[in-house]
Amino acid sequence: MQTSSNSVKTIIDKRKKEFFDYLRLDSVSTQNRSIEPTVKYVTELISSTGGDFQVLDDLGGNPVVYGFFKAGPKGNADKTVLFYNHYDVQPEDPLDEWETDPFDPTVIDGKLFCRGVTDNKANFILRLYAIEYLMQSEEGLPCNVKFLVEGEEENGSPNLDAYLKKYADLFKSDGCIWEFGGKNEKEQFVIETGVKGMAYFDVFVESADVDIHSSLGAVVDNAAWRLTHALASLRDKHNHVLVDGFYDDIEQPSASAQQAVKEKKVSQDKIAAIYGLKHPFITEQLDWTAEEALAFYPTMTICGLLSGYTDEGTKTVLPRKASAKLDCRLVPGQDPLKIEQLLRQHLDKNGFADVKLDLLKGSKAFRSDIDHPFVQTVKESAEEVYGTSSEVVLSPTNPGTGPMFSFGEHLGIPVASSGCGHAEGKAHAPNESIRLTDFEQGTHHMVEFLKKFKDA
C-alpha cells in the first residue's frame, strides 16, 4: 500500500503554522535561551497529534520530554520504535552572514531557512505528521511509538545518559530512529547507524594580570604565542594528532562496516563546491581515504581562537590571555576522559603546564550492527520512497556526534537515522535550511517504515 501523497500534503499544509511557531523559538541550549516555552510547545505538539507525554526533569539539565502513541487496534502492540529528537539548536552567530532573520522561518525557492530547521526541528515535526497520517488511515498506527525529545544535544547531552539509565523501562523499545538524517552531496539517502563521540575543550592561557605595551615583547612572554605553540604541538599541519596514545584505543570496525564504507563514495568536488573549500581534502596527506576518515578516524579541530586586539587597524599590545575551543571527534574505543588525560600529559611534557584544559563535553562513539533486522527495515522502507538500493546508502558511522552510546548502553537497541536533511543544509552555520520536497519525502519514509516495522 502506497502512502497517499495528498493526505500527507494536507497535514503539512494544515499544521504549517504550528511548525513555524516551533522554529521561531530560539532554543539555544548553550546560551540557555527559551528552554521553558520550547518544552511546553513540544508537549503541546505531542498532545495535539494525539499522544501522551511526561516531562522528566528530576535529574537536572534541560527537561527531557517523553512521548507515547499506542498502536491502533489493527496494529502490533508488541513492537515499539523510539524516536529520538532534540528541541535545542545551535547559536545563530555570525549574525551578519544570515540572509534571513535566523529565527523567522522563511521559504525561498522551495527551501525553508531557519536556525534549527534541519538540526533538527523539521525531523521531529515530520515524525508527528507520519503518526497523524497513519492514525487517520484505515489501518491505524501500526506499532507503538515512543519519543525522547531532549534539550541539550547541541551542548553535548550532558544529562541524557542519566535519564536513559533511570528511565530505561519507560523508553524500552526495539530500535531507535535517530534525530538526524537525509541526503548527501550526491543526493543519496544515507542511513546512519553510528556516530562519533566527542571531547570538547576550552583551552586557556594567561601570561600577565594586564595587557602590556608590546615593546616589552623583547622580554615578556605573551599568552597568544603560548596558545599558538601549544595548539601547534597537538596536531601537525597534515592533520596527524601528535598526542601520545591518542590513536591507541581505536576499535577495528566490523567487516560489513568496512565494506559499507568502501561502497560509500564521497565526492570531494561536490563537497568543495557546496562549501567553497579553498584547500583540497586533508586526507590527501594521510594514509586513509576520505570515506574511512569520516567513518573510522578521530579528528582534532580548532573551533575558535581569541586573544588581544581583533578590531580594524593596529594595536600594539601583549595580550594577557588567550583562549581556544578544541573539538575532538572520537571513534569507538576512545574515551573522552582518557583523551583529556592524554592531552594534559602532552601539554605538561612539552612545556605547556601553564596551558589550561577544561573538558566542556565528552561523549563516546557508537556503531550499531548494520545487519540487524531493525536497520534493514529502515533501509527497505527507504528504498520504497527514495528509489532503488543504489540511492539508499547504509553508513556505519556518521562523522557527527550524538549521545547514541547511551541508547546502546542502557536500552540495548540498534539505531538508524532518517531525516529530511540535504548536503547544503548548513547545520551549525548561517542560512541553515531544508528543502520542502525532502520534508515531504521524509514524512513518507516514516509512514512506510512504521508500516513495515510492525511485521519486522
Place this chain on the structure above:
Amino acid sequence: MQTSSNSVKTIIDKRKKEFFDYLRLDSVSTQNRSIEPTVKYVTELISSTGGDFQVLDDLGGNPVVYGFFKAGPKGNADKTVLFYNHYDVQPEDPLDEWETDPFDPTVIDGKLFCRGVTDNKANFILRLYAIEYLMQSEEGLPCNVKFLVEGEEENGSPNLDAYLKKYADLFKSDGCIWEFGGKNEKEQFVIETGVKGMAYFDVFVESADVDIHSSLGAVVDNAAWRLTHALASLRDKHNHVLVDGFYDDIEQPSASAQQAVKEKKVSQDKIAAIYGLKHPFITEQLDWTAEEALAFYPTMTICGLLSGYTDEGTKTVLPRKASAKLDCRLVPGQDPLKIEQLLRQHLDKNGFADVKLDLLKGSKAFRSDIDHPFVQTVKESAEEVYGTSSEVVLSPTNPGTGPMFSFGEHLGIPVASSGCGHAEGKAHAPNESIRLTDFEQGTHHMVEFLKKFKDA
C-alpha cells in the same frame, strides 16, 4: 637659579580644566574618532599659552600642528628646540577592565587616570606650562621653541615622514625632545635617545565560503589550524624568529651605546610584580640579556587572534576564516618592507602561500649619538631635578616605536626624551595613568632644560 615651585603649581592649578578637557577628547586615530575637535583644541592650547600655530594638512592624514614660541628679549634666538608630541591615543578596549571611565580624567590617590594621559597628552601640557612659567619669569623664554603635534602616532605615523620632508625648514631646530619619557620600575628617570622601528601585519587565512559543521574536520581543512601552524612556524616558543634573513641587517650599536645599556639594569622582579607576569623573562632562553633584548634586538609579537566561535560554551564548527595581528619591533638596519618580503617568502616556502600578509604600518628604528651636547644637556638638567646621576639614566634605544627615524633623516638632529611617565602607567592598556608628582617634576625638568639649552 632654581625654578619656583609655587609658580609652577599655580600654573598647574590654574590650567587644570584646560588639561582635563584635552583628556576628555577621545582622539583614537585608529578608529578616526574626534580628530577635528582635538586639532582645534591643540591650537587653542598653543594660542592661550602665547604661541603661534599653523595647521598642516596638505599632505593627507590627520593634520599636523606646528607651534612656535619666540625666545624672549634676554634669550638666545639662535637656539631652537623642537618638542614632538601627538594628540592621538590608543583605543580604550577592553572596556570592562577599566576602573574609571576611560575618557573621564579621574584623580585617585595622587594618580590621574585617563586614556592617553601618559601617552602622551600630559607631556604636551607640561611643556606648555614650562613655557608659560618661563615667559612670566624675569629672564623670559631662553630660546625658541617649536612644536610638532601630530595625530597618527598610535597608527604608525604613516604621513609624518612626508610632512617632515616638505616642512624641514619650518621645523628646523637643534635638537628634539621626544613625545614620551619618564621613570622606570626602579624610579630612575630614563632619557631615551632612540626607538625601535615596526612592521605591523594583518595575517589572514580563509578555508571556505561558509563555516562548516566540525564533523567534516575529518576531511576539510580549517582556517584556525592553518593560521596556528603558519604563526608557529614564524617564531619558536623560545622567542627566536625562524624567518630566514630576519636578523641579517641588524647594525651593531656603538661602544658607548653598548656601555650605556650594560649599566642600565632591568629588574625582572619589579616588572613581574607590576604586570603580574606568569612566566619568567623569555630572555632566559636566549643568548642576550634582558637589557640587550630591550635595546638592541627585534621582537615578533602576536597582538591578537580571532577565529570561529569564541563565546561561552561549545559550538562545533570549522571556522572559515582566521586572522591575527602581528607586530615586529625592528632595530637600526632593519627595513619594514624587507621584513614583509622575508615573511612572505617564509610562508610561501613553508606551504602557507594561502596565508595573507598585509603590512599595516612600517617604520624604521633610530638611535641618536648619546655623546651629542644636546643629549648631554637633557641629562644634566634632569640631574638637577631628579637628583644625582645614579638616578638619571641614558638609554640608547627605547624598546617602543616612534617616527624618530624621520626626524634624523630630514632634520638631521639628535633626539632625547623627557616626560612624566611612570613604570605602572599602563600605556596602551586599561587604567592608564600618570602620577601628579611626576607631572610637576616633568614641568620643572623642561624649565631647567630650556634654561640650560640656551647656552649649550
